[in-house]
Amino acid sequence: xxxxxxxxxxxxxxxxxxxxxxxxxxxxxxxxxxxxxxxxxxxxxxxxxxxxxxxxxxxxxxxxxxxxxxxxxxxxxxxxxxxxxxxxxxxxxxxxxxxxxxxxxxxxxxxxxxxxxxxxxxxxxxxxxxxxxxxxxxxxxxxxxxxxxxxxxxxxxxxxxxxxxxxxxxxxxxxxxxxxxxxxxxxxxxxxxxxxxxxxxxxxxxxxxxxxxxxxxxxxxxxxxxxxxxxxxxxx
Numbered sequence: 355x356x357x358x359x360x361x362x363x364x365x366x367x368x369x370x371x372x373x374x375x376x377x378x379x380x381x382x383x384x385x386x387x388x389x390x391x392x393x394x395x396x397x398x399x400x401x402x403x404x405x406x407x408x409x410x411x412x413x414x415x416x417x418x419x420x421x422x423x424x425x426x427x428x429x430x431x432x433x434x435x436x437x438x439x440x441x442x443x444x445x446x447x448x449x450x451x452x453x454x455x456x457x458x459x460x461x462x463x464x465x466x467x468x469x470x471x472x473x474x475x476x477x478x479x480x481x482x483x484x485x486x487x488x489x490x491x492x493x494x495x496x497x498x499x500x501x502x503x504x505x506x507x508x509x510x511x512x513x514x515x516x517x518x519x520x521x522x523x524x525x526x527x528x529x530x531x532x533x534x535x536x537x538x539x540x541x542x543x544x545x546x547x548x549x550x551x552x553x554x555x556x557x558x559x560x561x562x563x564x565x566x567x568x569x570x571x572x573x574x575x576x577x578x579x580x581x582x583x584x585x586x587x588x589x590x
Contacts, residue, residue, distance in 0.1 A: 375502050379512045386503055386513075388577040390463040393456035394442045397497060399435050399472035401427035404553075429550050434472055434495055434557035441561035442468065442568075449569065449578055463506050466513075468568070470499040473517075475553055495520045495556045499564050501571075516567055520560035 380386070404427040439455065446453035446468075458465045476494040496519050502510040572578045 375510045375512045380503055382514055382571075383574055384503075384513070386575055387464050388575075389466040389503070390452065391458065391461060391465045392446050392451045392453040393458045393461075393465060393467045394439055394446070394453060395456035395467060395469040397435050397438050397470045397472050399431040399475075401431050403472050404430045404475045426547070426550070429547075430475055430553045431472065433550050433554040434475060437554045437557035438470075438472075438497070438561045438564075441558050442565060445562065445565035446568070449572070458504065461504075465504040467502045467504060467510060468499065469502070470497055472497045472557075495553065495560045497560055497564070499567070501568075514571055518560055518564045518567065520556040520563065 401424060443453050443455065456467055456469070458467060473496040474494075476496070496517070498515065498517055500515045501513045503513045504510045569578070573580060
C-alpha cells in the first residue's frame with residue numbers, strides 16, 4: 355500500500371463520526387442480547403473519495419483515459435454504496451437475522467445498526483512497462499465499518515469499529531466467499547461503464563470481508579453458532 359493510500363485511510367478514519375450515538379462505548383465483548391433486528395445504513399461516500407492511483411504508467415495515462423470526470427466519480431461512489439448495502443443485507447439474512455435497510459426509524463426493540471464510510475476508491479489501470487501493455491480496469495475499495503447497539507427505548511451506543519479493504523485485483527481470488535460460504539457472484543448494472551462495474555465488484559468483495567468480521571463478532575456474543583448454517587432470509 356502506498357504512502358498516499360495510507361494517508362487517505364488515516365485521515366478518513368480520524369475524521370469519521372458516527373451520528374445518533376450517545377453515552378460511553380460498549381465493550382467489544384459485552385454479551386449483548388441478540389438484537390431483534392439489524393439495520394444497514396447507507397455508507398457515506400462522495401465522488402471525492404474516488405482517486406486515481408499512481409502507477410508506473412500514470413504519466414502516460416493522465417493524458418489519455420485515466421482521469422474520471424465528476425459524473426463518473428459520482429457513479430462509482432453510488433455503485434460502491436449500493437453494492438455494500440445489498441451484499442451486507444444478504445450476508446446478514448443468510449445468518450438468520452432480520453436485516454433491513456436503515457435507519458431504524460420508529461423501532462423500539464433491541465437493534466444493531468451497521469453504518470460506515472467509504473474512505474477511498476483507488477482506481478488503476480494495470481500496466482507492464484516492459485511490454486507497454488495495459489490491462490483491464492482494477493480498483494481498490496477501503497472502508498470503515500461502525501456498529502452501534504440500540505437497547506429497547508434507548509439511544510444508540512457505539513460498539514465496534516474496524517477497517518476493511520478489497521485490494522486491487524482484476525478477478526476474484528479462488529475460494530473467496532462470504533460469511534455464509536456463498537460464492538462470490540455479483541452482477542453490477544450492465545449500463546455502467548467497465549470501471550464503474552469493477553468498483554461495484556470490489557465493493558461487493560469488501561462487504562463480504564466485512565460480513566466475515568461481523569460474523570466473528572456475533573459468534574463471540576453468542577448470537578450465532580460457532581459454525582452457522584445459512585438459513586432462508588426473513589422477509590424485508
